[in-house]
Amino acid sequence: xxxxxxxxxxxxxxxxxxxxxxxxxxxxxxxxxxxxxxxxxxxxxxxxxxxxxxxxxxxxxxxxxxxxxxxxxxxxxxxxxxxxxxxxxxxxxxxxxxxxxxxxxxxxxxxxxxxxxxxxxxxxxxxxxxxxxxxxxxxxxxxxxxxxxxxxxxxxxxxxxxxxxxxxxxxxxxxxxxxxxxxxxxxxxxxxxxxxxxxxxxxxxxxxxxxxxxxxxxxxxxxxxxxxxxxxxxxxxxxxxxxxxxxxxxxx
Amino acid sequence: xxxxxxxxxxxxxxxxxxxxxxxxxxxxxxxxxxxxxxxxxxxxxxxxxxxxxxxxxxxxxxxxxxxxxxxxxxxxxxxxxxxxxxxxxxxxxxxxxxxxxxxxxxxxxxxxxxxxxxxxxxxxxxxxxxxxxxxxxxxxxxxxxxxxxxxxxxxxxxxxxxxxxxxxxxxxxxxxxxxxxxxxxxxxxxxxxxxxxxxxxxxxxxxxxxxxxxxxxxxxxxxxxxxxxxxxxxxxxxxxxxxxxxxxxxxxxxxxxxxxxxxxxxxxxxxxxxxxxxxxxxxxxxxxxxxxxxxxxxxxxxxxxxxxxxxxxxxxxxxxxxxxxxxxxxxxxxxxxxxxxxxxxxxxxxxxxxxxxxxxxxxxxx
Numbered sequence: 001x002x003x004x005x006x007x008x009x010x011x012x013x014x015x016x017x018x019x020x021x022x023x024x025x026x027x028x029x030x031x032x033x034x035x036x037x038x039x040x041x042x043x044x045x046x047x048x049x050x051x052x053x054x055x056x057x058x059x060x061x062x063x064x065x066x067x068x069x070x071x072x073x074x075x076x077x078x079x080x081x082x083x084x085x086x087x088x089x090x091x092x093x094x095x096x097x098x099x100x101x102x103x104x105x106x107x108x109x110x111x112x113x114x115x116x117x118x119x120x121x122x123x124x125x126x127x128x129x130x131x132x133x134x135x136x137x138x139x140x141x142x143x144x145x146x147x148x149x150x151x152x153x154x155x156x157x158x159x160x161x162x163x164x165x166x167x168x169x170x171x172x173x174x175x176x177x178x179x180x181x182x183x184x185x186x187x188x189x190x191x192x193x194x195x196x197x198x199x200x201x202x203x204x205x206x207x208x209x210x211x212x213x214x215x216x217x218x219x220x221x222x223x224x225x226x227x228x229x230x231x232x233x234x235x236x237x238x239x240x241x242x243x244x245x246x247x248x249x250x251x252x
Numbered sequence: 253x254x255x256x257x258x259x260x261x262x263x264x265x266x267x268x269x270x271x272x273x274x275x276x277x278x279x280x281x282x283x284x285x286x287x288x289x290x291x292x293x294x295x296x297x298x299x300x301x302x303x304x305x306x307x308x309x310x311x312x313x314x315x316x317x318x319x320x321x322x323x324x325x326x327x328x329x330x331x332x333x334x335x336x337x338x339x340x341x342x343x344x345x346x347x348x349x350x351x352x353x354x355x356x357x358x359x360x361x362x363x364x365x366x367x368x369x370x371x372x373x374x375x376x377x378x379x380x381x382x383x384x385x386x387x388x389x390x391x392x393x394x395x396x397x398x399x400x401x402x403x404x405x406x407x408x409x410x411x412x413x414x415x416x417x418x419x420x421x422x423x424x425x426x427x428x429x430x431x432x433x434x435x436x437x438x439x440x441x442x443x444x445x446x447x448x449x450x451x452x453x454x455x456x457x458x459x460x461x462x463x464x465x466x467x468x469x470x471x472x473x474x475x476x477x478x479x480x481x482x483x484x485x486x487x488x489x490x491x492x493x494x495x496x497x498x499x500x501x502x503x504x505x506x507x508x509x510x511x512x513x514x515x516x517x518x519x520x521x522x523x524x525x526x527x528x529x530x531x532x533x534x535x536x537x538x539x540x541x542x543x544x545x546x547x548x549x550x551x552x553x554x555x556x557x558x559x560x561x562x563x564x565x566x567x568x569x570x571x572x573x574x575x576x577x578x579x580x581x582x583x584x585x586x587x588x589x590x591x592x593x594x595x596x597x598x599x600x601x602x603x604x605x606x607x608x609x610x611x612x613x614x615x616x617x618x
Contacts, residue, residue: 082295082344106469108461110441111479116431120410121471121479123417130595132287144291151423153290153561168469190466 002049003217006225007061007070010038010052014204017096018071025232047221056080063087065211068218075101075179075202079142089243090205091226092235097204099179101139103146103197104186106168114196115150118175122154136160136173139199143177146199165189208243210250219244255335255353259609262383263335263355269375270357271331276317278337282307284320288593289561298339298350310339315604318358319586322600323593329361329600335609353609355379356583364587364601366531369566370538372583376605377544380570380581383612388580390546392507392568393556395419395584397514399564400528401500405493408486415497420561425497432488445477446484453477496521503554510552511536535566546570562586566603572611581607
């Protein structure tokens with residue numbers, strides 16, 4: 001492993017916004033090209049090994065400690081790690097890639113505004129029909145955690161592969177847990193967000209792994225990167241020192 | 253898994269009064285466990301998916317598969333004992349093994365008398381003693397008293413149901429009541445449609461859904477109208493009710509003082525716990541006659557049994573001093589379980605207890 005491996009999104013809007021963010025901080029991301037299309041470099045920071053991965057792979061790589069740090073969505077990080085704070089440290093919210101992870105119910109359910117209503121309806125549904133309320137989502141862990149915290153039982157998760165928001169209309173689920181930016185897609189599918197149904201207000205994060213092997217050179221390189229972000233991109237974070245403290249704690 | 257001498261001794265004590273040995277399958281449809289205990293337990297279940305997409309899981313205890321066999325008619329209503337490996341994923345940071353050996357009994361169909369409660373407790377405790385356990389404490393409770401308290405308090409039917417469900421949840425009755433008192437806003441549709449008669453309310457719901465430009469999903473306008481009307485007349489419980497419930501859940505007393513503590517509580521709250529309290533007292537007297545081991549230092553706790561959804565009466569566990577969260581045995585009454593598993597086809601009382609064989613002996617597996 002290099003002193004510092006940094007993974008950045010390899011496709012879509014998140015890739016463009018990440019490149020823009022680095023450009024604002026004064027760094028150009030240059031792909032290596034050819035067969036090694038998954039590698040890139042920042043000429044001004046030669047000690048950093050850059051990898052191009054999907055946001056989901058970045059989240060799992062940081063959690064497993066295969067890469068030192070990366071840029072990925074907080075929603076993906078929290079979904080993939082049972083207890084994110086134990087394995088990784090969010091160094092800085094980057095101000096882009098915003099999306100809310102929300103619980104949405106059919107708009108026709110006029111009596112359902114809150115998670116407490118969901119529990120009431122779910123309990124009643126089980127008594128009346130013998131089946132549990134179905135919740136379609138790709139965010140299985142986050143859903144389970146939130147429903148437990150909110151005191152909702154009597155439900156079953158239906159894991160959805162894609163187009164989660166269509167599940168209630170298709171008759172395969174009653175509620176959905178999904179990410180949304182404006183709520184327009186949910187609305188177009190006849191759904192409404194519950195008043196206390198925001199699980200997470202997510203955005204892209206610079207995240208560092210507590211599970212990876214860190215060297216002093218790696219930490220110095222990360223500190224330089226964070227300082228550059230602070231000075232040039234107007235990012236405010238004091239979390240680098242907290243990360244080092246957490247890392248020392250993990251090693252002890 | 254081979255039984256240790258301690259486990260064999262514990263099983264022998266149980267088997268003497270617990271009918272034939274049930275041999276449930278190790279593998280169950282995940283559906284069975286999830287329908288019973290909900291998604292919250294899923295993170296502890298060993299599940300996997302077959303080629304057709306159906307989900308299976310390894311049994312997390314012996315109670316559920318044995319109860320399932322009785323509910324489906326595969327086993328007649330009778331007394332059973334069991335021994336075998338069960339599987340639970342440890343929480344993160346825990347060094348508990350995934351697979352451990354469980355020994356236990358499930359008794360069905362004895363109409364659920366206090367005498368049966370006392371006998372079940374005594375058998376379980378004697379089995380733990382036969383298995384070499386020392387320096388451990390009994391904690392016990394009675395979920396039926398909680399239910400009796402809810403029945404006696406001035407609560408709407410909806411709130412009674414909610415508080416009943418909350419007992420076994422992490423967001424418990426106290427948290428639920430606190431949240432209810434923080435919340436004051438009521439949606440305009442609830443106020444407007446909730447004030448109408450059922451027929452008018454149904455029409456208003458249909459008009460409203462129409463104007464939203466959506467199709468009704470999963471629930472009818474009639475159901476939605478009925479619930480809107482209920483919500484309109486479903487005030488949060490009074491502060492005084494929340495206080496009484498909080499006082500009850502705080503109750504803790506030695507076994508010898510527990511009957512008096514409950515009587516005092518009832519008098520001060522102005523509540524008659526009726527038959528539930530009589531059953532509690534009768535059970536205590538019967539236990540005292542049986543003189544089971546560990547009982548001298550037993551402690552009553554109103555919150556005992558909160559971790560299990562299906563208990564609905566007497567509950568107990570035995571844990572070494574200083575390790576209250578690692579019980580050697582736990583058990584209780586689950587009279588509603590079989591009816592629930594069989595969708596009402598089979599009705600029978602049930603009581604059981606499970607011993608963790610790896611926590612028997614002096615060391616408790618550590």
